[in-house]
Amino acid sequence: xxxxxxxxxxxxxxxxxxxxxxxxxxxxxxxxxxxxxxxxxxxxxxxxxxxxxxxxxxxxxxxxxxxxxxxxxxxxxxxxxxxxxxxxxxxxxxxxxxxxxxxxxxxxxxxxxxxxxxxxxxxxxxxxxxxxxxxxxxxxxxxxxxxxxxxxxxxxxxxxxxxxxxxxxxxxxxxxxxxxxxxxxxxxxxxxxxxx
Numbered sequence: 001x002x003x004x005x006x007x008x009x010x011x012x013x014x015x016x017x018x019x020x021x022x023x024x025x026x027x028x029x030x031x032x033x034x035x036x037x038x039x040x041x042x043x044x045x046x047x048x049x050x051x052x053x054x055x056x057x058x059x060x061x062x063x064x065x066x067x068x069x070x071x072x073x074x075x076x077x078x079x080x081x082x083x084x085x086x087x088x089x090x091x092x093x094x095x096x097x098x099x100x101x102x103x104x105x106x107x108x109x110x111x112x113x114x115x116x117x118x119x120x121x122x123x124x125x126x127x128x129x130x131x132x133x134x135x136x137x138x139x140x141x142x143x144x145x146x147x148x149x150x151x152x153x154x155x156x157x158x159x160x161x162x163x164x165x166x167x168x169x170x171x172x173x174x175x176x177x178x179x180x181x182x183x184x185x186x187x188x189x190x191x192x193x194x195x196x
Contacts, residue, residue: 028125028144029164029188035062038187039123043069047112047177056181058123065120078109082116112177115149122146122153123181125167142170150174162188 037060044053054071065082077092080102087103090096097105107113118128125144127133133148142154157168166186172179 027164029162029166031121031124031126031129034124034162034164034188036060036189037124038185039183040185041181041183043182044180045110045112045178047110049176050111052110060120060123065116080106080116082120085117087116112179114177114179115151118149118151122170122172123167123183125155125158125165125170159183159186161186164188 039058040056042053042055045051052072054069056070057068059066063083065080067080067082069078069080070076079090081088081090086099087106088096088098089102089105103113103116115128117130121128125146127135127146127148131149133146136145136147137143138145141156143158144155146153146155151172151174153170153172155167155170158165159168160166166188167181167183169180169182171181
C-alpha cells in the first residue's frame with residue numbers, strides 16, 4: 001500500500017468515525033427520565049411533489065416543545081410551541097395562531113400534516129407512548145426502525161450523548177410525505193438524567 005493510499009484510507013475511516021452507527025443493542029433514552037433536552041440541525045420535507053429545507057433548534061422542557069425552523073421550509077422563521085395536543089405557531093412577523101388554525105397554517109406552509117405530539121419521542125429514537133408502535137434493530141442502516149401511526153421512521157445513525165444513543169440522522173415517511181432530520185448537536189443532561 002502506498003503512502004498516499006494509506007493516507008486516503010485513514011481520511012475515509014476518519015469520516016466514517018464522525019457519524020457513528022450504534023450497535024443493535026444500543027441503549028435508547030427513557031423519555032420519562034429525559035424530559036429536558038435541546039437539539040439543533042437541519043431538516044427537509046417533501047410532500048405532494050413539493051419540498052423545502054431549513055435549519056432547526058428544538059427545546060424540550062418537561063411536556064412543552066419549542067421548535068424554531070429557519071429557512072425556506074419555515075418561510076423565514078417559524079416558532080412552533082406544543083404542549084400535549086395544543087399547538088401554537090408564531091411567524092417572524094409577530095403573528096400567532098393556536099389550536100386548529102395553527103395546525104391548518106402548518107399544513108399549508110409545510111405541505112403536510114405532521115404528527116406533532118409523536119415527534120418529540122421520535123426525535124429521541126423511541127415510539128410515542130400514546131399509540132402502539134413496533135421497533136426493530138439492525139446492524140446495518142437503518143439501524144433502528146419504528147413503525148407507528150402509519151409512519152415508518154428509519155434511523156440511519158445514532159450518536160452517543162449523555163450516556164445513551166440518540167439519533168444523528170433519520171427519515172420519517174408516510175405515503176408521499178418524507179421528513180428527513182439531521183441532528184448536528186445534542187444538549188442532554190449527564191447520564192444520571194437518562195434513567196436506568
